Amino acid sequence: AQSVTQPDIHITVSEGASLELRCNYSYGATPYLFWYVQSPGQGLQLLLKYFSGDTLVQGIKGFEAEFKRSQSSFNLRKPSVHWSDAAEYFCAQGRSNYQLIWGAGTKLIIKP
């Protein structure tokens, strides 16, 4: 069965430092991959997505992700985090009928 793994339940990063959130997927010759952010009281917001083409994807809020087929990974990165980036981040993989398979999420904590 398809599954998406986010190995880190939470990550603490100092403000201004770089960030990498890990995501591994288990299925799909050409996976459709997404990163979403969930802030308290707000709906899930799409940061970026990968369907095909350039394996380095640029998203909103300064985030990027790189698709690596050989590693079945789609890690999210940001060169310098801001306190407002503190939130829960979810990696997801699309399957037929537009359904999404979700990772367990990674909570990002920002140290001042």
Add this chain to the structure above:
Amino acid sequence: GAVVSQHPSWVICKSGTSVKIECRSLDFQATTMFWYRQFPKQSLMLMATSNEGSKATYEQGVEKDKFLINHASLTLSTLTVTSAHPEDSSFYICSASWGDEQFFGPGTRLTVL
């Protein structure tokens, strides 16, 4: 961008009562809507896929008689939790598909006493 609303944002009810949650796409028409349930500190669990004008498709283990879904128009889907019990307390999130993307509502916090 595409906006999805949910109403109510939170609700508290007594055990045994039914609760209806509305999901609306405000500025686009959504042929397909999804209902999710999210437990504390956990990921989203897909409950059902709702297509306008047809019966919803429920995921394995989700009781369709307990979680009634109606998708009567291209902008509105409703989830009714019937005879709610404390174990139904959760955060319910809907999403609507438009193109190749899903847009999410802000969620509804249901607490059953």
